[in-house]
């Protein structure tokens with residue numbers, strides 16, 4: 001057929017390559033079922049929309065400032081608290097608790113998952129207790145932890161650790177168990193040692209699950225942090241908010257919420273960034 | 288080599304020149320191999336020898352136990368019931384039907400997998416060049432075509448300088464054109480490295496083109512053995528090639544297609560023993 005094909009739709013995207021600029025690019029565009037290419041900073045869209053709604057609500061008077069402070073009041077409050085140093089101080093102590101708990105929880109979860117995934121004895125010993133721990137809400141343990149460790153930092157970090165290790169364990173263990181048996185056979189035929197097998201097959205194969213668990217863990221760490229700081233603390237963002245509640249300072253409460261929200265968003269973004277770099281080999285819908 | 292359930296895998300004595308008898312010179316020796324899944328026997332006493340450097344093709348209908356035999360030689364059937372004595376050399380490489388590349392490792396990483404020598408990387412690069420993939424070392428497996436992936440798998444198995452190469456329908460998933468190219472490549476590689484080869488295939492033409500000897504498996508035993516002379520293999524002897532082809536198709540219980548028959552009508556020969 002010599003006639004040019006009649007296209008109902010034009011080409012989707014113009015050439016990016018200057019060497020090809022000006023050339024014809026007419027292609028039939030099949031219906032794309034995937035979400036398309038990634039766009040930078042696109043993740044900011046949802047949070048920005050939320051911020052916009054809040055501002056609009058306050059500006060039009062739909063939101064009573066006694067119920068929810070205006071965004072500009074919160075910004076001003078943040079300025080004041082930064083100026084007298086209270087915000088940085090409390091943020092630093094909160095971040096330290098969250099990161100310590102995250103670190104220990106991730107370590108414990110990953111190590112337990114490896115032990116349970118690589119040996120039958122390990123699985124028999126570890127998996128049951130973890131499932132039991134999973135069934136007990138982390139917050140229900142707080143009274144016991146206070147009895148054992150008092151109300152100092154140990155108890156707070158431990159509470160976060162206990163909340164963090166479960167999702168890391170569960171996801172890593174599931175990914176480990178899901179490694180294709182064909183790769184295990186391959187490892188045997190190329191004569192990999194046990195250590196080589198773990199390094200070249202098990203760890204990379206379990207990495208996607210580990211990162212999924214880590215994302216749950218990060219969120220969980222902030223949740224646990226809020227609880228321990230509001231129940232029993234004399235410092236930290238949660239304590240700052242709890243204090244504000246007794247004085248009816250809505251603006252500080254909302255500021256605390258905003259700080260938690262920003263921290264959560266940033267930490268999740270960080271994990272996702274590392275995940276994308278570490279899992280370059282994956283071809284998924286996420287892109 | 289591991290000793291596995293119901294069978295025994297021993298390492299062959301080093302091949303020394305003239306003094307060795309014909310039997311102990313074999314790269315592979317299988318005696319009375321029995322394997323079964325549940326009550327059903329799959330292999331019912333297989334005897335097979337492969338000489339060093341010999342290329343043997345294993346033919347048989349689907350489900351007759353070809354893979355079971357190959358996996359037994361590779362020591363991959365830990366949990367399968369059976370008995371028999373298997374002797375294989377020290378260095379055995381396996382090529383599977385799927386290229387079985389680790390998706391999270393680069394092409395080069397896949398070839399070096401399990402190598403302990405200090406020059407593993409240089410050797411792997413040479414092996415990749417040998418299969419025509421120089422320059423693709425840093426690619427991810429999913430960036431390669433099916434034929435290229437299988438060439439990486441060949442490089443991975445040959446970089447170990449195996450004394451025995453086990454290949455289970457390595458070209459089964461490839462298109463016809465790529466398969467013909469891979470036949471040429473495999474012949475060159477085998478000529479250069481001289482391993483003994485056991486190639487499992489269901490393709491009679493592939494078996495004739497590549498093998499020195501063809502073994503047909505039937506009812507869990509070696510039913511037919513045919514040697515392939517170089518002239519027949521290269522189709523220089525067209526009549527001999529056609530006769531062998533019909534012979535093998537008959538042994539497999541397949542009546543040759545009428546289109547492939549120039550003069551004489553097909554005479555389904557009894558499956559020989």
Ligand SMILES: Nc1ncnc2c1ncn2[C@@H]1O[C@H](COP(=O)(O)OP(=O)(O)O)[C@@H](O)[C@H]1O
Nearest residue numbers: 324325329347348349350351352353354355356
């Ligand atoms: N892991 C297994 N569990 C149960 N049956 C199996 C297993 N592997 C193979 N079989 C059976 O053994 C027989 C031979 O299989 P196989 O050696 O794979 O045949 P093929 O000649 O096609 O390679 C088949 O009937 C198959 O169903």
Ligand SMILES: [Mg+2]
Nearest residue numbers: 353354355455
């Ligand atoms: Mg098979």
